[in-house]
Amino acid sequence: MKKLFVWFILLAGLAGAQRLPELLLITGTVLDAGSGRPIQSAVIEITGRNIFTTTNDKGFFSITPDTSFFRIKVTHVGYNQAYKEIDLSVKEDKEVVVYLTPKIIEISPVIVTDQHSHTVLEEINIDLGTLKGRELEKKLGITLGETLKNETGLAMRSMGPAPARPVIRGLGGDRVYFTEDGIKTSDLSATSPDHAVTIEPFSVERIEVIRGPKVLLNTPTTLGGVINVVRHDIPVNLHNNIFGSAGIYGETANSGLLGALNLQVPYHNLVFNGGYSRRDAADINSAKGVMVNSYARNQTWFGGVSYVFNNGYIGYGFRNFELVYGVPGGFVGAHPKGVDIDIRRDQYSVKGGMTFGPGFFEGIDFHAARSFYRHIESEKNGLTGSEFRIIDYTGQVQIHHEAGWIFGRGTLGIDVEARDFDIGGFVFSSPSTSFNLGISLFEPFTLGNAVFEAGVRYSYDVINPKEKKFSRKIGSIRERNFGNFSASLSGLYPVNEYFNVGFNLSKSSRVPTIEELFSEGPHLAAYSYEVGNPDLDSEGGYGAEVFAYARNGVFSYYGAAFIYDFYNYILPRNTGETNYQTFLPVYASSGVPVQLKGFEAQVEFVPGPDWRFRLNASYTNGEFSNDSRPMPQIPPLKGEFEAVYHYDIFEFGADAEYALSQERTDNFETPTAGYLVFGLFGHVHFATGKYFHSLALNLDNIFNTEYRNHLSRVKVILPEAGFNVRLIYKVFFDF
Structure with a gap:
């Protein structure tokens, strides 16, 4: 990149x-x-x-x-x-x-x-953890999970096309934390495979996958990561002219079409920002037929205004996200015609920042947000099976400082979150409130030629059910308090001008979710009968990683090997039992010791100004520590190969997405075969006066190969999308 x-x-x-x-x-x-x-x-x-x-x-x-x-x-x-x-x-x-x-x-x-120069550690994070520009447009999909699925170390969990969510090194759920412009995305996508991420990827400027000590500024979960979507709803810079962009996205596998418009208008020191997008996609076509009830309809609009001054800004923003989509049915335990889900999220945000210039206190960034989230799951006859509502208040202050001596630009962070979670329909979990306070510190420093990053975080959480009682199914439903300490240290040593070696050590923690603690009933769209455990302790574990990074003008390489030992890993596991009132399989939450180990690698070869070749591979092996049985929902060895040719303003290429078979499965989990799927793509960008155009054409799965994603909960019905043509056009303008 x-x-x-x-x-x-x-x-x-x-x-x-x-x-x-x-x-x-x-x-x-x-x-x-x-x-x-x-x-x-x-x-x-x-x-x-x-x-x-x-x-x-x-x-x-x-x-x-x-x-x-x-x-x-x-x-x-x-x-x-x-x-x-x-x-x-x-x-x-x-x-x-x-x-x-x-x-x-x-x-x-x-x-x-x-006043700030990038270290090699930052270069690695930018090189491997940022998707933007041509790469973003080439890989742009209907969801964030689809867009990121072939990035090094990532995979995609799904239950149909709409509720797709990224997985990092086999870890999903709350271990992958989503933010938009640094502000937490409040939804229920982490709690169940049928829940969608409330982020529309088409209008984003870049996507950052953050791992290592810096994640502690947002979350105590160091074994996982933060995915930050950057789009600047609240503008941070002042433009001289009215600036905007418009675009369309279409694909043939689901007859999908999207249109979007964004506009920024400056007025003295004020910048007004706004935009709208709408997407309609029908049921998706696979190599074996149509996946019934896999449609999605989405619209989102936003507005923001900032006051920009010489050394900072302060602004207000609003974003609305609405999504209606289907979860396929037609297999054992599922509804014959599937389930429909209707989601709405409204977020109101205040955000600002100020730089103070050279000195110990370099600057400050802050934000506060209120989010409203509503989620309704309905059967085809119109009956509401599940309903969730969340009102979420978040706030964060980050103070940036330059301590001098061996230290670089560090950050002290304080963040709070208060959440009100209500439940309706045929869901019998207890409505609850929760409160979180986090204090974090991130410090880069150098010792000789070695570069280090260190982070620590203390989090205090209170989860308070609105109805305290004793349940015959799960036990005593009561207030729970958690205090957790997390830490991470990364180091890198330059062996020579081109080759670097490094390590990461982490202690991770995670508070159990309300669903993991207090669920006790059927979950309509997940096709499961969920049983929580109110006695769960915090999730915790340790991680170690070694990596190597090399780059010169022609060749670059990144490789890492990791091992994660969780002494208490919380997961809902298929018990093999069936609830005969609902005929749904029973999934029970428990905390067990597990170990995950694996590797990831990426090689890029640029023999000249016109050609570029890239290959990546990722592998995770997960097993329960007590009996060495495989963990559920672990992706197989997978990766992507890409060859790109540049000519003037044009770019052409071919890619191949591959995966080996996954035979290491948990009880009641279906194995999957390996696959190799080919694609072609082309891209051109050009200017006409004050307009700058970008046009991308992608041909996916050109041989209409039948293949199945191991992390898909509906893989037993139909495989992934068949042959697909994606067209993306964007135009940028100012006047």
């Missing part, structure tokens, strides 16, 4: 001058970072001074500052904006060269300053 970088070279001026000479002229050129071509109509602004200019057809500009210390912002509709602070009293140059990265390569604004 290419990176945004900005290189300012100031070549002539008055050395040692303490004041700005009158009418000092700053000149420069703005170039495309990929091709080196000049960029016409880029806007150069001296921020806060109302001084502007634009580049000519050769990318050249000149501008006259009225102060010796100023900040330049360079923007263009088709490129990422860039910032640079210039102090002419200490710098000698006055000629500037600016390289901008096209939005189609990295669709996100990046601020570049002299």
Whole structure:
């Protein structure tokens, strides 16, 4: 993945001058970072001074500052904006060269300053854990799970196309924590395979998969990860012009069609942001026929406004997400015609940040949010089987500091969450409230040539059922209190200029969910009779990982081996029993010791400017420690191969998604065969005046291969999607 970088070279001026000479002229050129071509109509602004200019057809500009210390912002509709602070009293140059990265390569604004440089650990996280630009458009699917399923170390849990959710190294549920612009996504997707993630991936700028010590700023679960979706509903930067984008997405396997529009309007120091998208998808076609009741209809809209000032911003945002989808039926324990689920989430957010400049206290970021979530599961005759409602309040403050000496830019975080969980329909779990307080610290530091990141977190949780009672099925339903400490340490040592080795050590914890504690009845769409355990202790375990990372101009490699030992791993497990009132299989929650171990690797070969080859592989082996039996829902060895050819503004390629068979299964779990699925893709991006266009065409499963995802709860009915054509078009504009 290419990176945004900005290189300012100031070549002539008055050395040692303490004041700005009158009418000092700053000149420069703005170039495309990929091709080196000049960029016409880029806007150069001296921020806060109302001084502007634009580049000519050769990318050249000149501008006259009225102060010796100023900040330049360079923007263009088709490129990422860039910032640079210039102090002419200490710098000698006055000629500037600016390289901008096209939005189609990295669709996100990046601020570049002299006060922070990326370590190799951060480079690895960005290289392997960020999906953006061309890669994002190529892999864009109907859900976040579909979009991320072939990333290194990731897989997809599903129960039909709509309720798909990412899994990291065999770990799912609450061990994978979702945020949007750093704010927790409040839904029930972690609690059951039939529950969808309330994130529409089409309009995102980038997707970050965060692992290691930094996850402790959000969650105590270090064995898993954080998936952060970046879209800046609340704007953080001030644009000079009205800026927007529009797009369509279509695919043939489900006759799906999506349309989206986003718009940002600046007014003095205010930025208004808004957008709308709608998706309609019919039942999906597989190689063996139509998967009945696998449709999905979704619409989302959002609005936000920010007040942006020289060293920060503060803003308010609202996002609505509505989704109606089907869960397929037609197998033992399922409803013959399936179940329909109707979801709505409304989120109101306040967010801001401020930088203080060099010093111990560098800056502060904060947010507060209120979310309303409603979830209704219905049979085909209209009868409501399950209903859930959540009102969630979250808040977080992060204080960034630079301690000096061996330490880099660290963060002290405090976050709180209060949740009100109500239940209706034929669900007999106890409605409950919960409260969480977390205090976290993240510190990067260096010792000689070695680079380290350390994180610690203490979390205190209270889960309080609204009706305290003794249940003959599960025991005493009562208030539970939990206190947990988590920690993580990563280190990396550069063996030479190109090769690095590293490690990670982690202690992880997780509070049991309300469902794991207090469930006692049928779950309609999950086709299960769920039994909780109010005596569960916190989940906990230790992890160790070693990895190697190498990169030069032609070759890059990342490989890791890991082992996770959980002394108390909470999971709902098929007991083999049937509840004969509902004829549903009984799933009971329990805490047991388990061990997961495996590896992941990614190799990239770039023999020249036109070709790129990439191969990744991921494998996890999970088993119960007491009897060495396989854990349920563990993905097999899987990965993807990709070959890409670049020619001018075009990109063409082929890929192959593969998996070995999974014969290591838990009791009452179905094994799956291996598969090899081929695809083709093409992409072009170009500018017409003030419009920047991106067009991607993907041909998936070109041989209409029959294959089944081991983590799919409905794999016994029909396989995954057959031959599919996906078309994605986006246009960016400003005026």
